[in-house]
Amino acid sequence: MRLLHSPLFRHIIATNTCLCHSKTPPNHICKQWRAVSTALNQHIQDLSGSEQTLLNKLYAGLIGGHRASLAESITLVETQHLRKKELAQVLLQRVLAFRREQESHNGGKPVAFRVGLSGPPGAGKSSFIEVVGKILTGRGHKVSVLAVDPSSCTTGGSLMGDKTRMTELSRDMNAFIRPSPTSGTLGGVTRTTNEAIVLCEGAGYDVILVETVGVGQSEFAVADMVDMFVLLIPPAGGDELQGIKRGIIERADLVVVTKSDGDLVVPARRIQAEYTSAMKLLRRQSRSWNPKVVRASSHSVEGISEVWDEMRSYQQVMLASGELQGRRRAQQKVWMWTLIQENVLAHFRHHPAVREALPQLEERVTRGDISPGLASDLLLKSFLSSSS
Ligand SMILES: Nc1nc2c(ncn2[C@@H]2O[C@H](COP(=O)(O)OP(=O)(O)OP(=O)(O)O)[C@@H](O)[C@H]2O)c(=O)[nH]1
Ligand SMILES: [Mg+2]
Numbered sequence: 001m002r003l004l005h006s007p008l009f010r011h012i013i014a015t016n017t018c019l020c021h022s023k024t025p026p027n028h029i030c031k032q033w034r035a036v037s038t039a040l041n042q043h044i045q046d047l048s049g050s051e052q053t054l055l056n057k058l059y060a061g062l063i064g065g066h067r068a069s070l071a072e073s074i075t076l077v078e079t080q081h082l083r084k085k086e087l088a089q090v091l092l093q094r095v096l097a098f099r100r101e102q103e104s105h106n107g108g109k110p111v112a113f114r115v116g117l118s119g120p121p122g123a124g125k126s127s128f129i130e131v132v133g134k135i136l137t138g139r140g141h142k143v144s145v146l147a148v149d150p151s152s153c154t155t156g157g158s159l160m161g162d163k164t165r166m167t168e169l170s171r172d173m174n175a176f177i178r179p180s181p182t183s184g185t186l187g188g189v190t191r192t193t194n195e196a197i198v199l200c201e202g203a204g205y206d207v208i209l210v211e212t213v214g215v216g217q218s219e220f221a222v223a224d225m226v227d228m229f230v231l232l233i234p235p236a237g238g239d240e241l242q243g244i245k246r247g248i249i250e251r252a253d254l255v256v257v258t259k260s261d262g263d264l265v266v267p268a269r270r271i272q273a274e275y276t277s278a279m280k281l282l283r284r285q286s287r288s289w290n291p292k293v294v295r296a297s298s299h300s301v302e303g304i305s306e307v308w309d310e311m312r313s314y315q316q317v318m319l320a321s322g323e324l325q326g327r328r329r330a331q332q333k334v335w336m337w338t339l340i341q342e343n344v345l346a347h348f349r350h351h352p353a354v355r356e357a358l359p360q361l362e363e364r365v366t367r368g369d370i371s372p373g374l375a376s377d378l379l380l381k382s383f384l385s386s387s388s
Helices: 007-014 027-043 049-063 066-079 082-105 126-140 163-171 186-202 218-223 246-251 262-280 304-321 323-350 351-367 372-387
Strands: 112-118 143-148 177-180 209-215 228-233 254-257 292-295
Touching: 007 066, 007 304, 049 066, 049 082, 049 186, 049 262, 066 082, 066 177, 066 304, 082 126, 082 186, 112 126, 112 218, 126 143, 126 163, 126 304, 143 186, 143 228, 163 177, 163 186, 163 218, 186 209, 186 218, 186 323, 186 372, 209 218, 246 262, 246 323, 254 262, 254 304, 304 372, 323 351, 351 372
Parallel strands: 112 209, 112 228, 143 177, 143 209, 228 254, 254 292
Antiparallel strands: none
16 A cells, blocks of 8 residues: 555656556556546655655756766665655656656667676676776766676675776766665665666766676676676686576677786687687577677777777667667566565565464475475465455
8 A cells, every 4th residue: 555655656646647658548548547546646645845855956966967966866766765765766757757758859769878797706897897988988978887796685795896996987077886785685786776777867877887797696687677788708717608607698799708918818719719609509689689709808908999889889780670679678577577576575474474374384394294385375375365
């Protein structure tokens, strides 16, 4: 029921946005929505004056491209505080409406380009972003970098090396660098990163780079939130494919063999050849783009500009074929379902009936007294009967 009280719905009603996006929505859908909004109107509480002022201030600052407002807005979407979470959704809804407007001026095409960069620890991701980021700001782009640290989901620790390796970029007025929050679940990181991307775009950043270390599931989550997924592989290590998950290689739209300088040029060439043949055996993800394997060095800057050219041509090809827009639409659904799964599971775990029955059932399952299937049926039954 909290949903019905949320200012988000009030905002949607206030701005008269029909949830069915079509211009001429089917009658039954509009009827359903009208029914929902009537119910909402009865339940929804107003934003307080200070909340309105805060949101107006953040929105105006964000759209005006002020970094402080962007940083504050991202902090708002990262919050665990219930009321602030709702305020964040109101803000996001406004930013989304603004972005839709921008896209309609852009012939319906996305204005910003989202690139995910993943790879093993120490692969050279941050160094690459620093160099490519500087090239891009030099060409007039506004670049934002979001760093997702998967270890923060499980240990609260920081697996990624310090972000200060992007020292030059962090001083650049046309760049914005932000680490992901340091605690929470993968679903939480998915939500906040996705929402941070939306906010960065609202603030006028046209290139969004999302860095994540290739461990755990976070790289798959990142692959599901970007237009292009780039895998960075260091030349050291040597043994075939270095334990990099096959599934993630399949997701790569581009593989960059990093550190291709000095003594590392020879192993870098070898890895490039290995990956080129390995990728030929993989299922193609796109009908209009063939993933490539390239080499670059952030130290000598050799190959970096060419990597960006590859990224750019990917973007153009995918926009022209409509695949990029299709991917974004599909990602919205994946994002929603990730959140539903996370929320439903949390709701289930915290339900009093489940909490009461769980310890005993878990013990009986581990002792082998009852099957896991029966235990889960029993838990679901007690959850459903006391929820209805
Ligand atoms: N020779 C050489 N070394 C590099 C290059 N790029 C990065 N390195 C070195 O590799 C190490 C790791 O670089 P980072 O850019 O921090 O790598 P990362 O993948 O961001 O690391 P994590 O975020 O900690 O996973 C540093 O010591 C860099 O100096 C390169 O192009 N050539
Ligand atoms: Mg890094």
